[in-house]
Amino acid sequence: MSPTRQHLEITGLVQGVGFRPFCHRLAQRFALSGWVLNHGGGVSIEIQGRRIDDFISALKSELPPLARIDSIEQKDVPPEVNESEFLIRESLQSAVTAAIPPDSSVCPDCLRELFDPASRYYRYPFLNCTQCGPRYTVTRALPYDRANTSMAAFKLCPACQAEYDDPTNRRFHAQPTACPSCGPRLSMSADEIVHRLRDGEILAIKGLGGFHLVCDARNHDAVARLRIRKQREAKPFAVMAANLASLETLVELDDPTRALLESPQRPIVLAKQRSGAKLSPAIAPGLDSFGVVLPYTPLHYLIFNAAVGNPDGTEWLQETNDLALVMTSANPGGEPLVIGNDEARERLGSIADTLVDHDRDIVCRCDDSVLRITAGKARFIRRARSYVPEAIKLPHEIPSVLAVGGHLKNTICVTRGDRAYLSQHIGSLDNRATYAFFEEIVQHLLDTLQVKPAIVAHDLHPDFFSTRYAQELGLKQRLPTMAVQHHHAHLGAVAAEHGVTEAAIGLALDGFGLGENNESWGGELMLFDGAEYQRLGHLAPMKQPGADRAAREPWRMAAAVYDRLGRGEEIERRFPQTDTALLRQMLSKNLNCPATSSAGRLFDAAAGLLGVKAVSDYEGQAAMMLEGLTETPETMTHGWRIEDNRLDLLPLLERLIDCDPVTGANLFHGTLIAALTDWIEQTAEETKIKTVLLGGGCFLNQVLSSGLMNELTAKGYTVKLSQQAPCNDGGLSLGQAWIAGLRRR
Ligand SMILES: [Zn+2]
Numbered sequence: 001m002s003p004t005r006q007h008l009e010i011t012g013l014v015q016g017v018g019f020r021p022f023c024h025r026l027a028q029r030f031a032l033s034g035w036v037l038n039h040g041g042g043v044s045i046e047i048q049g050r051r052i053d054d055f056i057s058a059l060k061s062e063l064p065p066l067a068r069i070d071s072i073e074q075k076d077v078p079p080e081v082n083e084s085e086f087l088i089r090e091s092l093q094s095a096v097t098a099a100i101p102p103d104s105s106v107c108p109d110c111l112r113e114l115f116d117p118a119s120r121y122y123r124y125p126f127l128n129c130t131q132c133g134p135r136y137t138v139t140r141a142l143p144y145d146r147a148n149t150s151m152a153a154f155k156l157c158p159a160c161q162a163e164y165d166d167p168t169n170r171r172f173h174a175q176p177t178a179c180p181s182c183g184p185r186l187s188m189s190a191d192e193i194v195h196r197l198r199d200g201e202i203l204a205i206k207g208l209g210g211f212h213l214v215c216d217a218r219n220h221d222a223v224a225r226l227r228i229r230k231q232r233e234a235k236p237f238a239v240m241a242a243n244l245a246s247l248e249t250l251v252e253l254d255d256p257t258r259a260l261l262e263s264p265q266r267p268i269v270l271a272k273q274r275s276g277a278k279l280s281p282a283i284a285p286g287l288d289s290f291g292v293v294l295p296y297t298p299l300h301y302l303i304f305n306a307a308v309g310n311p312d313g314t315e316w317l318q319e320t321n322d323l324a325l326v327m328t329s330a331n332p333g334g335e336p337l338v339i340g341n342d343e344a345r346e347r348l349g350s351i352a353d354t355l356v357d358h359d360r361d362i363v364c365r366c367d368d369s370v371l372r373i374t375a376g377k378a379r380f381i382r383r384a385r386s387y388v389p390e391a392i393k394l395p396h397e398i399p400s401v402l403a404v405g406g407h408l409k410n411t412i413c414v415t416r417g418d419r420a421y422l423s424q425h426i427g428s429l430d431n432r433a434t435y436a437f438f439e440e441i442v443q444h445l446l447d448t449l450q451v452k453p454a455i456v457a458h459d460l461h462p463d464f465f466s467t468r469y470a471q472e473l474g475l476k477q478r479l480p481t482m483a484v485q486h487h488h489a490h491l492g493a494v495a496a497e498h499g500v501t502e503a504a505i506g507l508a509l510d511g512f513g514l515g516e517n518n519e520s521w522g523g524e525l526m527l528f529d530g531a532e533y534q535r536l537g538h539l540a541p542m543k544q545p546g547a548d549r550a551a552r553e554p555w556r557m558a559a560a561v562y563d564r565l566g567r568g569e570e571i572e573r574r575f576p577q578t579d580t581a582l583l584r585q586m587l588s589k590n591l592n593c594p595a596t597s598s599a600g601r602l603f604d605a606a607a608g609l610l611g612v613k614a615v616s617d618y619e620g621q622a623a624m625m626l627e628g629l630t631e632t633p634e635t636m637t638h639g640w641r642i643e644d645n646r647l648d649l650l651p652l653l654e655r656l657i658d659c660d661p662v663t664g665a666n667l668f669h670g671t672l673i674a675a676l677t678d679w680i681e682q683t684a685e686e687t688k689i690k691t692v693l694l695g696g697g698c699f700l701n702q703v704l705s706s707g708l709m710n711e712l713t714a715k716g717y718t719v720k721l722s723q724q725a726p727c728n729d730g731g732l733s734l735g736q737a738w739i740a741g742l743r744r745r
């Protein structure tokens with residue numbers, strides 16, 4: 001049998017992840033000749049020999065951990081006569097259009113070297129290889145080459161250069177590779193860091209995508225001081241521990257949460273605090289859950305290693321380690337994360353006792369990603385480090401769109417072909433520094449993707465900074481702009497990532513979004529049909545006494561419920577706040593009481609009625625506390641009414657007035673789930689549609705999401721909820737992009 005030759009075209013995440021050396025190793029193992037090369041659309045391979053099938057099956061089954069194959073196209077080509085080797089060929093120029101890979105946590109091989117006294121990388125905080133290390137956060141431009149990263153400042157030493165040039169080496173073309181003799185340096189030893197943490201100091205430590213504020217999570221004085229200095233009165237802090245065994249002394253972990261924590265992306269994952277956990281009570285005041293994370297940079301590991309006396313080898317990695325660290329983004333005053341060394345001295349000087357920096361520049365600011373397991377799947381609360389800029393696949397190609405997102409938890413999105421590139425979490429667009437970050441990311445994404453948008457999509461709200469930016473850009477560059485309604489966009493994001501192209505019933509439950517006729521929406525039942533939507537129904541409108549203030553003060557929403565029930569005279573006794581009398585007047589005269597169909601305000605009303613939280617310290621707090629109180633959801637019969645497709649939960653709210661918080665939380669969640677199911681079933685009967693899209697920030701609520709999905713799935717519906725993008729406003733830009741692209745087609 002004469003040798004055969006095949007040409008393979010591979011797409012997916014196959015560049016900058018050690019894919020070519022992997023092909024080289026496989027070709028040697030199966031005695032094949034040929035070549036591999038990177039180009040704009042992915043990787044081309046030609047292989048010749050007798051064991052081509054073995055090569056292809058190993059290609060799929062032994063793929064490097066960071067790589068992902070989306071498609072393989074295979075065809076026979078005529079064999080070459082004088083070929084004996086397998087070569088890694090020069091990349092084609094068009095490789096420029098390939099994307100930058102996301103950052104990745106230190107890999108097991110590098111971790112072994114880190115604590116191996118015989119390795120030249122022994123205890124070096126910046127070691128990395130093609131399987132791990134910084135990528136997106138150090139890259140200025142494409143192609144993804146060392147010269148275009150902040151590692152360009154460090155000339156490779158001969159030993160590193162030799163590894164970089166050797167196709168059989170794990171560091172072949174590892175762009176950020178470095179060693180103690182040629183790479184970046186840390187300003188303080190791990191021993192000194194641990195010493196200061198144990199002393200109760202607050203440290204600002206430079207990480208992958210920005211600085212963290214770090215302190216001993218068991219030292220209540222330190223954590224309380226951090227809260228005061230950071231002016232973060234109540235938002236929960238994330239906690240890092242050395243390994244799962246150590247985390248398990250602090251929180252309860254199920255299998256999917258464990259797997260997610262240990263994944264190469266190493267995100268922050270929400271988990272329930274274990275009763276009796278030895279942690280400062282200031283970690284997550286009033287909440288039963290907070291974020292936990294495992295170490296993901298070599299420095300994190302060096303710190304935990306120093307905490308147990310600097311043992312060599314890797315055995316200590318499996319043992320319980322009693323160091324637990326608060327790891328919170330250094331973003332004082334709601335401004336973007338600090339990334340520069342001088343900037344850190346200036347902005348963090350009054351918060352941190354000590355600054356730990358290094359001389360590898362962070363090019364692209366990137367917060368930690370935050371996820372939670374809901375209804376059995378990992379779902380984003382904040383999508384950033386280690387996931388950005390990986391593309392989300394769209395159902396089909398659309399014209400290139402720049403979508404600028406909303407106001408809170410802003411992200412932007414750029415599409416190219418059938419891929420959507422969602423930016424990292426940018427933040428709330430309410431200060432100058434965040435505007436600047438927003439503009440920087442728009443430019444960065446357009447540049448690195450080399451996209452000239454055909455259209456700019458924005459929210460319907462005319463006053464958002466993002467909307468005004470889109471309109472100005474449209475004028476300047478003569479680009480068409482398009483407004484996409486907020487909740488339509490939420491549902492569009494779900495449809496885009498799940499490939500739903502047929503009409504669906506969409507339920508958007510959210511805090512606030514501008515609707516048609518200048519109305520305030522947030523509890524919307526829609527007929528979602530891609531480019532278009534029809535508002536089929538909504539939650540019964542509630543008055544918001546004091547307008548925007550009502551969104552921060554749940555007691556106001558509760559008072560509005562008393563008013564609606566005709567029990568206004570009870571308000572003063574129930575809510576002895578200083579401005580109660582004024583509020584009653586507003587309600588009775590209907591002054592400054594705009595109506596809203598927001599589901600977020602419904603949660604606030606319930607929390608206010610149950611006395612869970614009168615005034616919120618941050619957006620969503622009351623709803624999170626209410627969720628935390630829930631034990632077993634229970635349904636109140638006749639707890640809701642549906643008239644003209646309008647869902648009214650007033651009977652439930654009235655019942656809550658006389659409930660204790662736990663009973664009330666159970667009743668509220670259980671009844672809401674039953675009512676929403678009823679509402680959707682009635683709509684499904686009329687429309688004959690069995691696909692349901694769930695979108696909007698309220699679906700971060702695990703009790704609500706799991707409960708509703710279970711109910712609907714059991715009744716035979718196909719139910720979709722975001723996985724690759726956050727279901728809150730962090731995913732809005734994806735939906736805007738998809739809808740604008742569909743309309744433009
Ligand atoms: Zn590595």
Ligand SMILES: [Zn+2]
Nearest residue numbers: 157160179182
């Ligand atoms: Zn070196």
